Amino acid sequence: MxxxxxxxxxxxxxxxxxxxxxxxxxxxxxxxxxxxxxxxxxxxRPAIAAHELTTAEFDVLVTLRKMPPPYELTPTALRKSSLITSGGLTKVLHLLEDKQLVERTIDRTDRRIKRVKLTQAGVQKAEQSLTAVLAMDAELLNQVISKQDLENLNALLFKLLVGVEAQVQRS
Structure with a gap:
């Protein structure tokens, strides 16, 4: 143990x-x-580090990759969709820009807004790193829980999450 x-x-x-x-x-x-x-x-963490990313950088890349093409969000929407504080997000975005994995673009409808967009290299990095993370998670879970139990657990947790989100949003 x-x-x-x-x-x-x-x-x-x-x-x-x-x-x-x-x-x-x-x-x-x-x-x-x-x-x-x-x-x-x-x-x-090792799978993320193998792709030369921090967990915060990984979180931002995967959050952007979940969006429809061109894989972009405003910084505010990105912060709400990820696990990072606004101050932390600014730092992470600078690091990802330096690595040429994201770029900031001016919003077409409101020039005061800068959007954060994955570059092609960012799309590839998000896909490769998430594939590695999912493989590590699957390997770990396969050692401790059956596929059927995992599916049942996921269904219960999804039901719980939907209900809790609804209750919290009402309050």
Whole structure:
């Protein structure tokens, strides 16, 4: 058992022993999903680094690549669609421009707005790096969960996410 697994198991045991009221299904779900996110980031980092990207750069490239051609967004829309703060995004965009993976263009309808657009090299880098990350994720998941269980889990998590998003947007 790795130190990370032991840490989570130990934390849960301490909660059960010392603060039973804090052990709830909702709390477990939040803890488990946050921990899984961290573990996937850790697992994926080598694949991202092999493509000479940081995780933030990878996030921006993949977010832009998800858009229809010409793969562009305003910085505000990009920030809302990614996991990066506005200050962090500015720095990442400069780094990606230096690598010639994105370019900033003037909006055709409002010249005050600069759009962020993937270059052809950026499209290729996004596709290659995401392919590597997805392969690493699949390899990891195939070792710990069956395909059927993964499909069932995905369906449940999707249902949960849609419901939670709707509730949060109402408040």
């Amino acid at each position: 790795s130190n990370d697994q032991y840490g989570l198991a130990q934390m849960r045991q301490h909660m059960k022993e010392n603060w039973q009221d804090a052990v709830t299904p909702a709390g477990d779900l939040v803890t488990f999903t946050a921990r899984l996110r961290d573990l996937f980031f850790t697992n994926d």
